[in-house]
Amino acid sequence: METIGIILLAVIAYFLWKIYHQREQEKTDAFLEKRASEKSKLREKYPHVAGKLEGNWFEVFASQAERGTPLLKMSFLLMLQASTKIDFSEGSMKWDSLWDCSAELLEHLEKYHEGSTTEHEIAVVTYWQMASEAVGELIKENSEIEGSKIEVEPYTNIEQIASLFPKKANHPAKEITFFDEKGSLPRKSKGSAAIKAKLEALGL
DSSP, rough: HHHHHHHHHHHHHHHHHHHHHHHHHHHHHHHHHHHHHHHHHHHHSTTTTTSSSSSHHHHHHHHHHHHHHHHHHHHHHHHHOOGGGGGGHHHHHHHHHHHHHOOOOOOHHHBBBBBBBHHHHHOOOHHHHHHHHHHHHHHHHOSEEESSGSSTTTGGGGGGGGSSOOOOOOOOOOOOOOOOOTOOSSOOOOHHHHHHHHHHHTTT
16 A cells, blocks of 8 residues: 555656646747847848847847937947047047947938937947947957057947848949048048937936
């Protein structure tokens, strides 16, 4: 009798474990299905940048946008966080100029390229995420940054952003560029009064 009781307990324990495992698997499957659905909706909503940005930054920033996070403000804060203004080196001045180029680019995209404002900002905030990580490494190496250090990837990736978005019919004959006549990046830019106004409205 004692042996039968032990066997019954073992059988009951096995079925309880199986039921528990099945329920946990169902929870996992439901979670994965929900995540897949969310990703699919983001790809449909932001087709010009989905799958075209480095790493998983598209999902990160698209999700932030869905929550109402101002991506323009995030871009500006990423620039400031890794700002090198204090050393007044050539690299520092180029870094600051890249922000003016970004603002000019955002206005250009809105006027002459397809895609929503949010899509444009997802591309730009991804650029600043990558750039701020890279310049942070340069600052660790040396507080004064050579200008040539800012003329390579990922800083030059700003040139690629416009190509993500098809041109509108009113697009100028030439695409916007941030290289100067000598082939150096970034060229001088006046930025964008419209983007500056947006940042001021966001309290910056």
